[in-house]
Amino acid sequence: MTKFLADENFPLPSVKRLRAAGYDIAAVIIDSPGDSDENILRRGAREESIILTFDRDFGELVFRLKLPAPGGIVYFRFDPATPEEPADFLERLLTQPGFSLDKKFTVVDRRQVRQRPLTL
Numbered sequence: 001m002t003k004f005l006a007d008e009n010f011p012l013p014s015v016k017r018l019r020a021a022g023y024d025i026a027a028v029i030i031d032s033p034g035d036s037d038e039n040i041l042r043r044g045a046r047e048e049s050i051i052l053t054f055d056r057d058f059g060e061l062v063f064r065l066k067l068p069a070p071g072g073i074v075y076f077r078f079d080p081a082t083p084e085e086p087a088d089f090l091e092r093l094l095t096q097p098g099f100s101l102d103k104k105f106t107v108v109d110r111r112q113v114r115q116r117p118l119t120l
Contacts, residue, residue: 002101003071005044007053008033011080014087021091025052037061044070050101052076052090059105062118069118072101077109 004025006015015027026049028035035043037057044051050072051058059075061067080086089108093099104115 003049005049005051007055009054010052011083013083017084017087041067072104074106077107
């Protein structure tokens with residue numbers, strides 16, 4: 001089963017909605033508030049979790065600084081209209097046939113989704 005790790009900036013109502021839908025998701029805001037992006041990335045790599053974030057720094061850490069890659073990264077590049085919108089958007093993505101977040105850096109905005117492999 002896919003594991004998710006919600007960055008501190010990922011809305012808690014979205015975390016709760018994803019948990020209620022049966023997803024395995026840990027939340028930095030609950031279990032390690034204030035943790036650095038580097039530590040969150042290392043945790044994601046160690047736990048093979050897909051990081052959910054609104055912080056574009058994770059791409060730089062993985063691609064430019066070559067820090068260990070997590071199970072995947074989903075970078076939400078929009079201001080949510082509601083605290084639940086990121087969960088709704090993610091659930092729609094995950095129900096698309098053949099769509100995968102595993103080992104990919106996924107950039108999500110309201111009009112498009114782009115992906116590139118985390119490892120070459």
